[in-house]
Amino acid sequence: NAGVTQTPKFQVLKTGQSMTLQCAQDMNHEYMSWYRQDPGMGLRLIHYSVGAGITDQGEVPNGYNVSRSTTEDFPLRLLSAAPSQTSVYFCASSLRRGWETEAFFGQGTRLTVV
Amino acid sequence: AQKITQTQPGMFVQEKEAVTLDCTYDTSDPSYGLFWYKQPSSGEMIFLIYQGSYDQQNATEGRYSLNFQKARKSANLVISASQLGDSAMYFCAMREFHTGNQFYFGTGTSLTVIP
Numbered sequence A: 001n002a003g004v005t006q007t008p009k010f011q012v013l014k015t016g017q018s019m020t021l022q023c024a025q026d027m028n029h030e031y032m033s034w035y036r037q038d039p040g041m042g043l044r045l046i047h048y049s050v051g052a053g054i055t056d057q058g059e060v061p062n063g064y065n066v067s068r069s070t071t072e073d074f075p076l077r078l079l080s081a082a083p084s085q086t087s088v089y090f091c092a093s094s095l096r097r098g099w100e101t102e103a104f105f106g107q108g109t110r111l112t113v114v
Numbered sequence B: 001a002q003k004i005t006q007t008q009p010g011m012f013v014q015e016k017e018a019v020t021l022d023c024t025y026d027t028s029d030p031s032y033g034l035f036w037y038k039q040p041s042s043g044e045m046i047f048l049i050y051q052g053s054y055d056q057q058n059a060t061e062g063r064y065s066l067n068f069q070k071a072r073k074s075a076n077l078v079i080s081a082s083q084l085g086d087s088a089m090y091f092c093a094m095r096e097f098h099t100g101n102q103f104y105f106g107t108g109t110s111l112t113v114i115p
Helices: none
Strands: A004-007 A010-013 A019-025 A031-038 A042-051 A054-057 A064-066 A076-078 A087-094 A109-113 B010-014 B019-021 B032-039 B046-052 B064-069 B074-079 B088-096 B103-105 B109-114
Touching: A004 A087, A010 A019, A019 A031, A019 A087, A042 A064, A042 B103, B010 B019, B019 B109, B032 B064, B032 B074, B046 B064, B046 B074, B074 B088
Parallel strands: A010 A109, B010 B109
Antiparallel strands: A004 A019, A019 A076, A031 A042, A031 A087, A042 A054, A064 A076, A087 A109, B019 B074, B032 B046, B032 B088, B064 B074, B088 B103, B088 B109
């Protein structure tokens, strides 16, 4: 019962480098999302998806790209890393229906951009 | 306007005492859910408790209960008989039926349990 698997756990990037954070879930959840967590700011939504082939922007989408080719996978791409993207990133998934189901989270990725 | 407001950045509680973590929310959707998550120092997000907008009774899960006051738009988490392992960050979140299934999170409350 893997749930939501997020890799890597830690990453250091140089300014301008690109990378992809991987997220996979095995619960057949339609809804997947990416958040960043910064001190004092809670979790802020970057991008989300309500199903394969459908993605939309959240509160802080600039500098990030996503795609959803399968139900299971929802990678987050940093196009050109900046120090402002130093953060802890969480992937989450849930059933799409209504308002009643909780989000399941990955273990998080601590990203440092130098 | 903030969808979820947590006004207590940090809280302290004596071991074995009860503590209330505050959460207020803002929505005009009649159908919504309220969630509490715990984030220990190890970093993972752990789901604790859920309350639906149509639920007549306050939700309870073991030592956790949710004090749901719909008219006041508050959904406070009550932890009874605090334990050292309850020291963590706690996040309140909301999901509305009509806004694309997004979760809205508060800024969190850091709880420290004192032995």
